[in-house]
Amino acid sequence: xxxxxxxxxxxxxxxxxxxxxxxxxxxxxxxxxxxxxxxxxxxxxxxxxxxxxxxxxxxxxxxxxxxxxxxxxxxxxxxxxxxxxxxxxxxxxxxxxxxxxxxxxxxxxxxxxxxxxxxxxxxxxxxxxxxxxxxxxxxxxxxxxxxxxxxxxxxxxxxxxxxxxxxxxxxxxxxxxxxxxxxxxxxxxxxxxxxxxxxxxxxxxxxxxxxxxxxxxxxxxxxxxxxxxxxxxxxxxxxxxx
Amino acid sequence: xxxxxxxxxxxxxxxxxxxxxxxxxxxxxxxxxxxxxxxxxxxxxxxxxxxxxxxxxxxxxxxxxxxxxxxxxxxxxxxxxxxxxxxxxxxxxxxxxxxxxxxxxxxxxxxxxxxxxxxxxxxxxxxxxxxxxxxxxxxxxxxxxxxxxxxxxxxxxxxxxxxxxxxxxxxxxxxxxxxxxxxxxxxxxxxxxxxxxxxxxxxxxxxxxxxxxxxx
Numbered sequence: 001x002x003x004x005x006x007x008x009x010x011x012x013x014x015x016x017x018x019x020x021x022x023x024x025x026x027x028x029x030x031x032x033x034x035x036x037x038x039x040x041x042x043x044x045x046x047x048x049x050x051x052x053x054x055x056x057x058x059x060x061x062x063x064x065x066x067x068x069x070x071x072x073x074x075x076x077x078x079x080x081x082x083x084x085x086x087x088x089x090x091x092x093x094x095x096x097x098x099x100x101x102x103x104x105x106x107x108x109x110x111x112x113x114x115x116x117x118x119x120x121x122x123x124x125x126x127x128x129x130x131x132x133x134x135x136x137x138x139x140x141x142x143x144x145x146x147x148x149x150x151x152x153x154x155x156x157x158x159x160x161x162x163x164x165x166x167x168x169x170x171x172x173x174x175x176x177x178x179x180x181x182x183x184x185x186x187x188x189x190x191x192x193x194x195x196x197x198x199x200x201x202x203x204x205x206x207x208x209x210x211x212x213x214x215x216x217x218x219x220x221x222x223x224x225x226x227x228x229x230x231x232x233x234x235x236x237x238x239x240x241x242x
Numbered sequence: 243x244x245x246x247x248x249x250x251x252x253x254x255x256x257x258x259x260x261x262x263x264x265x266x267x268x269x270x271x272x273x274x275x276x277x278x279x280x281x282x283x284x285x286x287x288x289x290x291x292x293x294x295x296x297x298x299x300x301x302x303x304x305x306x307x308x309x310x311x312x313x314x315x316x317x318x319x320x321x322x323x324x325x326x327x328x329x330x331x332x333x334x335x336x337x338x339x340x341x342x343x344x345x346x347x348x349x350x351x352x353x354x355x356x357x358x359x360x361x362x363x364x365x366x367x368x369x370x371x372x373x374x375x376x377x378x379x380x381x382x383x384x385x386x387x388x389x390x391x392x393x394x395x396x397x398x399x400x401x402x403x404x405x406x407x408x409x410x411x412x413x414x415x416x417x418x419x420x421x422x423x424x425x426x427x428x429x430x431x432x433x434x435x436x437x438x439x440x441x442x443x444x445x446x447x448x449x450x451x452x453x454x455x456x457x458x
Contacts, residue, residue: 050364052360052363052364071368071369074363074366075363075366075367075368076366078363078364078365078366079366081364082364083360083361083364085357085360085361087355087357089355089357089358089360089361090361091358091361091376091380092380093379093380093383102365102367102375103365103366103367106367106371106375107365107366107367107371151365152364152365155365155366
């Protein structure tokens with residue numbers, strides 16, 4: 001069953017044509033890695049899926065509901081789509097626990113006890129149970145990013161969007177974040193990642209989507225696509241990243 | 243002619259200081275209330291609202307406070323609204339204070355990363371919830387020091403109310419000078435009193451700024 005459905009999506013920033021007719025269907029449980037050069041429209045695509053960016057033509061549906069940038073729509077969408085950012089975007093004035101509990105309490109109207117139980121469980125899952133009362137600034141980048149994952153998971157999203165979530169991390173911290181993602185993938189959560197981690201895309205991903213100049217240039221099973229690129233552009237890109 | 247002893251002079255000045263403090267407080271409270279409303283209007287993505295705030299700020303920042311006071315006092319009377327010097331002073335100082343605070347606060351809110359808004363949005367928080375739980379708590383921390391610092395401008399601004407006949411520190415100073423012809427003594431005292439009101443606030447503002455910078 002398709003969870004995310006993009007049909008002929010076009011997006012312009014003024015005169016700049018960023019997305020040129022994207023067709024993409026993502027099924028529940030898939031782990032889709034979107035790769036490509038910077039400026040190819042990967043992040044924009046992700047941001048269109050959860051309504052952070054407006055698209056001008058075509059249609060996007062998540063779980064059967066149409067995506068728009070209307071506030072109400074985005075909020076309804078937030079219940080099924082979680083997002084993790086390159087810069088974590090934790091709330092610095094709240095403890096780790098409060099960060100994770102906030103949305104479940106005020107958006108889902110859960111009781112404090114219930115939200116706290118969820119928060120503790122999610123932090124446990126990302127291996128940070130003992131950091132419940134710490135402030136984000138006391139944590140390493142990798143830990144902050146794992147808190148951000150826990151915060152998104154606490155809303156029990158159907159799909160998790162990851163926008164270059166290891167790009168701002170020191171190399172030695174990348175592994176701990178990817179390990180959490182891998183665990184999530186095993187549990188069957190749908191993941192859509194914009195990433196430069198080719199090994200992760202190959203070993204954990206169920207599909208790779210290569211974007212070039214605002215189009216889906218090539219896609220398919222990661223092992224096949226990455227080891228046997230069909231187009232010159234992907235060959236060139238692979239040459240550049242490896 | 244009545245003789246004024248130093249004690250009389252000081253007593254009268256200190257009595258008038260109460261009115262300066264009261265006027266400053268009223269202007270500051272009025273100013274923050276209006277500025278809060280304007281800040282909320284500016285943050286909505288409604289272009290008409292934002293435009294109103296922009297015009298308001300430019301109008302009141304771009305004209306002298308004294309002219310605003312004249313217009314409030316004489317202008318409103320000419321239009322048929324009787325307004326006391328006290329009322330006109332509060333009204334114009336409220337305009338003045340809010341026009342500056344709204345800009346100061348805008349700067350503070352703009353220093354927060356855009357990601358804070360986006361993360362809130364992605365978690366399903368509404369605009370007002372984002373303001374209340376995410377933006378304001380952080381912005382207030384940043385804004386406290388400059389806001390306290392600006393309150394010094396408000397206190398000094400109240401001196402202009404003497405021109406429309408409101409009896410506060412400066413006005414009493416002028417009156418005492420007219421009676422005693424000792425301008426140096428009188429106005430030194432007046433200046434000292436203003437300084438004693440303002441200096442602790444400046445110090446406090448600096449302290450807050452330091453405190454904020456350390457905790458970052």
